[in-house]
Amino acid sequence: MPVPAKLRQEIARLEGLDCRARDKLSLSTGIPAIDEHLPWHGLPVGCIHEIHGDNSAATAFCTALLARANRLRSQPAVWITDEEALYGPGLAAFNLSLSDLLVVLSRSATDILWAAEEALREGTVGTVVAEITDLDLTASRRLQLAAEAGMTLGLALRPASKSTSASVTRWRIESAHSGFSFPSRTVGPQRWAVQLERCRGGQPKSWLLEWCDAAGGLTLATPLSDRPALPATGSGMRAASLARAG
């Protein structure tokens, strides 16, 4: 084993995060650049990951991760939300299988934490998404322990991350301008500025990601100059708008 990898493992072990046990159980994000950067070569299962930022952008990133986790782990998922706004057609557009998704609704922060803990601990759940506004150190520690017990991937979706928490990684997601708005004022493929703010045993980094219909998942957005001349995936509606504008 190369020395840096060994050293990294040692550090993780000291931090209470045993890479060797989780190496097999880390979940590839489907974006090679991110997988390579993360010390676990993917998102480790049995951990809590915090995703915050502009609400809808964070939701989108979360949905994409959840869809991927569902496909890879073929286990049902639980989404605990505090509003009735989750919209099936939009979620399904992210290739999320909704027949495997249990949606839990609660207005009370206590109940959300309770439900998240129960779901994480259950063991038969693959991924738990919990929309938690207030996640303090104690609560996140509890969730972390529950996730470890159930070997569940926990995604804490938050509007903003103020307090410190025991999560293993923290991601900040912001909407970014869509791929091309030139020449007309239309909306292109969705893009997000993804920033890995905190990563136990790793370094922060940021990426620009894009939704790719052809790949059915997130890809690294390439700068405009490196793109093919015309996108092959333009929808009919976009074409119509282009024609109208032209």
Add this chain to the structure above:
Amino acid sequence: METGAGHNGLRLVAVNAAAAAGGLRPGLPLADARALEPTLRVMSASPLDDQRALAALASWCSQYSPWTAPSGLEADGSAGIWIDITGCDHLFGGEAELLASLTARLRRHGYTARAAVADTPGAAWAIARFGHPHTFSRPHPSRGRNNTSEKSDSLPPRGEGSGWLGIVPPGTQTQALTTLPIAALRLTAAQCEELDRLGLRRVADLLALPRSSLTARFGGELIRRLDQALGDLDEPISPREPPPHLRFRMNFPEAVGRSEDILEATKRLLTAASAKLEILGQGARLLKLYLYRLDTDVDYITIGTSRPNRDPAQLLRLAREKLDRLPVPKSIESNVETILLAISRTEKLDLTQTGLTADCQHKTATSLDSLAGLADRLIGRLGPENVVRLQPRESHLPERAQIAEPVRAGQMVAAPWPLPRPRPLRLLPRPEPISAMAPVPDDPPVLFRWRRRLFHIAGADGPERLSPEWWRPANPLGMETRDYYRVEDRKGQRFWLFRHGLYRTGVEPQWFLHGLFG
């Protein structure tokens, strides 16, 4: 003493033992009663509260048998409860012991009670109200069908001490009833008066007469009551709720208050129930756990499962959720003396090797089936409407295109979602009005204000025109045609906006924000 308004002013409705000893009786005008007993304490009667208290007492009595029913308030302020103890008396050591326990505990709670056991509800009713202590004494071990009518009233039982037990040996209700007044047959006051005028005062007087003439003279009601009392006509007791399939009870020698003890007792009851269910090849779908408290309060929790279940550990977790939410007992009086587990609904559950199922499941079963236990706990705490699955619905109206379906047992159909157009990740429950500036008619706005924030639109897609579903009769929102636009602001946030109604010159268009894209 309670009073109620009668024909001529206030009259007594019920009196207690002390007042009865002073010569007061129900029906007496209040003024006369005051004259007889100047120190009389009077409360106004509330039949509704009495009914409620009687129903509560009937539910308390359900620890003796699942079939209990209040027999209603009577004119003299007394009231009764039916308990069908068929097959239940042996649990308490016999009929006499059951009655003794019942009356003793009622007395402790301040009720003056008289109880009687007989083959028919009618006879039990009669003996409890009109029986004499010397008539019957021996308990009989073998009995086909037992009914006991337990009478709890604020009146002193006529003449006898309150601990009086009446047990009519099987098949002897005719002899037992003959000496009783005809009022013991549950007749109306008018009927009694009419019979009295004819000199028919005892049940025996009626029995001596030919049935046909009785029917001709007094109608079928009298004969019906007579037959019911004598057992010639069956009279079922309609219970307050459907009797459960299985019941498991635990009495505590000393009433317990600690939640740990209650939980431990629940665990044992569930373990016993589980063993029984396994033999029957059944799983529980609906369970009720009753906590009978010393002060005659009955608390109960209901546990529903989404599929038949007989795993004591899982059921206990469900029960614990609910038990934790019961109010904390205020005093030692609210300690629990009996716990009863009633399984009201069961379903077939074949033998499965528990513990290995998770590994044995083939990989294709990725549905929510494996989440049944979790779903039950979530439903138990949050309610069935808050644990849902999103299902597509055939409608092109965005707010109707999905349906949140409560998670239930059964097949999960993976319905495909139609994806014709871009749809937001979050759809606001109601479209929110925005103030938008659209300089070009029939074009998306260039800026809008939503929730006090201003958004400059950098790009837009659309419109996608959606019309109301004219084939649906109800159009509650007064919906008009909507032109939907997907817009992106300068920061890259994407929204779903629509203009309400077609563009008309001179009319300010109304804009709404309906959803958020990622």
